[in-house]
Amino acid sequence: MRTLPRWREISDDLLHRVQEGEFAHGFPGELALSERYGVSRGTIRQALTPLREQGIVGGGRGRRPYVINTSRTSGFGPMYSLRDAITARGGNESSEVVAQRIVTSPQVSTALGLAAQTPFVHVARVRTADGAPFAMDRLWIIASAAEPLLEADLTETSVHDVLRTRCGVEFDAGVEYTHSVPASAEVADRLAVDEGSPLLTVRRKSCLAGRPAELRDTCAVGDRVTLTHVFGDASAVLDCGGDGRPIEIPWD
Amino acid sequence: MRTLPRWREISDDLLHRVQEGEFAHGFPGELALSERYGVSRGTIRQALTPLREQGIVGGGRGRRPYVINTSRTSGFGPMYSLRDAITARGGNESSEVVAQRIVTSPQVSTALGLAAQTPFVHVARVRTADGAPFAMDRLWIIASAAEPLLEADLTETSVHDVLRTRCGVEFDAGVEYTHSVPASAEVADRLAVDEGSPLLTVRRKSCLAGRPAELRDTCAVGDRVTLTHVFGDASAVLDCGGDGRPIEIPWD
DNA sequence: TAGTGGTCTAGACCACCTT
DNA sequence: AGGTGGTCTAGACCACTAT
Structure with a gap:
């Protein structure tokens, strides 16, 4: 088992903290994380990529970052x-x-x-x-x-x-x-x-x-x-009714 | 319709060229692409990320890069x-x-x-x-x-x-x-x-x-x-028989 | 207007594979 | 040994959102 890259360690650590509810009232920005972990912003962005792709944290240019889904049981990868x-x-x-x-x-x-x-x-x-x-x-x-x-x-x-x-x-x-x-x-x-x-x-x-x-x-x-299957920040379409069963409408 | 970022233009262009068979006999490395498009290697890596994730091009540290799948009909995104x-x-x-x-x-x-x-x-x-x-x-x-x-x-x-x-x-x-x-x-x-x-x-x-x-x-x-669904460079497990139908073996 | 993330640069070092 | 991609840095500028 070889040593993991730094970005991966940070990613795992952040996922862990998210799942324990640490950031329920606000997720830190990239600059803050960069300072906290003592790495460059590029490395932080690399660490955040999987969390954003899997819709675990959200945000966007200008927006305050936030946690979308804490209950995710899946592992990482x-x-x-x-x-x-x-x-x-x-x-x-x-x-x-x-x-x-x-x-x-x-x-x-x-x-x-x-x-x-x-x-x-x-x-x-x-x-x-x-x-x-x-x-x-x-x-x-x-x-x-x-x-x-x-x-x-x-x-x-x-x-x-x-x-x-x-x-x-x-x-x-x-x-x-x-x-x-x-x-x-x-x-x-x-x-x-x-x-x-x-x-x-x-x-x-x-x-x-x-x-x-x-x-x-x-x-x-x-x-x-x-x-x-979830891709990206799908928080807008999650939990808005229905479990994905087809709507009962005729196929006109 | 806003203008696309440079990495995305390059990604689209590369996908297009791959699908037309331009790189059938060898895909260029990151440094070569960096020169060809006149951008930094970081931008090239960003452009290559979706192609690698979707298993369109392969390679890896030390390996000569190559094209995996030309026949992909899917769009990009x-x-x-x-x-x-x-x-x-x-x-x-x-x-x-x-x-x-x-x-x-x-x-x-x-x-x-x-x-x-x-x-x-x-x-x-x-x-x-x-x-x-x-x-x-x-x-x-x-x-x-x-x-x-x-x-x-x-x-x-x-x-x-x-x-x-x-x-x-x-x-x-x-x-x-x-x-x-x-x-x-x-x-x-x-x-x-x-x-x-x-x-x-x-x-x-x-x-x-x-x-x-x-x-x-x-x-x-x-x-x-x-x-x-394909993830990453799955060339080793594609086209090795079977269409994914369950194997007929008892569930002991 | 302040702070965020998106994009991009120009370097650097190293692990790994091929030859 | 030489070339590849993986990782990381330290900057920069800009688009966008919230306030």
């Missing part, structure tokens, strides 16, 4: 600008781990363009909110980068967090494919829905230092899950 | 890092415009947090690839910013392009909600699928200068459409 969050309808969320071991898989290796015998850490979980399953996911990460994952408790912790803190690993590129498919018999059984009912599936392939490193499938119940 | 493209299975794509007029709508105004009588330009289309409909979309944009849209030919041109070139308008923030829902009778009829079959719906709310400006609903046939 570029992949979160891809798929910010799967939000379940419900409160208490936990996971049942149904697989957590080393495997090889020709299908996975092929999908990632790796050698057929590449060993992966394989994790599969069923995610539950308030007693009702709302999604299942499974992932394969090249074992050489993710062995501590085998011993982690994944019922309450995200894989991303474990990778970051225990493995010092963060994905730097990737692609996501999202589909809507009918539930197969097996999945319908595990998620307690009717066979054929609409599911949201997301396949993600991620890279580590430019090399394929992870394949992840997420499979979510259509009417229990909303996939949300 | 931050919203495209949200929902890069809806890719249909098929070749010839066109749209049938089923609505293109000024309207007011309490539902839309409410969803955007605007006054109930706000006039919108309303556009609704059914999108077809190789003769089969694969998606429909409808949008409402505040009329004051988008009037030229009323007279545009939208059968072959994207709304985004018209907004950019004719209205000088680009969204700077937004949120997208993605769901999987069963087809209603009306939508099933228009898209030529069975009632109840899985659809992918995307609702987007966008901002212009920090104010709500657009609501857009897209409704796509599950098995004809893939929603793709």
Whole structure:
């Protein structure tokens, strides 16, 4: 695990402070931050970029800077600008781990363009909110980068967090494919829905230092899950009614 | 329409050249670009940032820079890092415009947090690839910013392009909600699928200068459409087989 | 009018990859 | 070894907003 650049340390620190509510009554400007951290304004701007892109802090030329969203549970990193969050309808969320071991898989290796015998850490979980399953996911990460994952408790912790803190690993590129498919018999059984009912599936392939490193499938119940993506300071269109369900208007 | 910053002009110019294949045999380095455009390296880095984020050019410390993806049809702009493209299975794509007029709508105004009588330009289309409909979309944009849209030919041109070139308008923030829902009778009829079959719906709310400006609903046939998001230099995991459909392996 | 962020410059040093 | 991009500095000027 190499040392992080200064701008990244500052960015992490600011995110942490924001999440603890430190700036609820006003976020400092770039000049003030520049003094506080003892770095140039350019470095501060670099640190603020991800926070602004992800809509965590807002402001703009002339405006007083402010905090938009404190409740953001997501970690930090570029992949979160891809798929910010799967939000379940419900409160208490936990996971049942149904697989957590080393495997090889020709299908996975092929999908990632790796050698057929590449060993992966394989994790599969069923995610539950308030007693009702709302999604299942499974992932394969090249074992050489993710062995501590085998011993982690994944019922309450995200894989991303474990990778970051225990493995010092963060994905730097990737692609996501999202589909809507009918539930197969097996999945319908595990998620307690009717066979054929609409599911949201997301396949993600991620890279580590430019090399394929992870394949992840997420499979979510259509009417229990909303996939949300935020870009920039969207505070003007958040929380103004509706959860994104289509408006009931004829398609004239 | 105000003048664009220099870095943005350079970014647009580079994207244009990339798409015309000018750099197929090698992309210039930052120093070379700095000389060519007569600006400092910082400005060049700013211009390259969106191209690198969207995985259009690649490289890295020490590596020779290169072009990853020329065939990118998408325009330019931050919203495209949200929902890069809806890719249909098929070749010839066109749209049938089923609505293109000024309207007011309490539902839309409410969803955007605007006054109930706000006039919108309303556009609704059914999108077809190789003769089969694969998606429909409808949008409402505040009329004051988008009037030229009323007279545009939208059968072959994207709304985004018209907004950019004719209205000088680009969204700077937004949120997208993605769901999987069963087809209603009306939508099933228009898209030529069975009632109840899985659809992918995307609702987007966008901002212009920090104010709500657009609501857009897209409704796509599950098995004809893939929603793709790319982050960074994902060249290692693109084109290595599979279209993102879930692997057929039991969820042990 | 004061303070903010957006843009831009002209340097510097270093880590990393290719050769 | 030479070239690349990543990081950082210390300035500058300007557009915009709030007051």
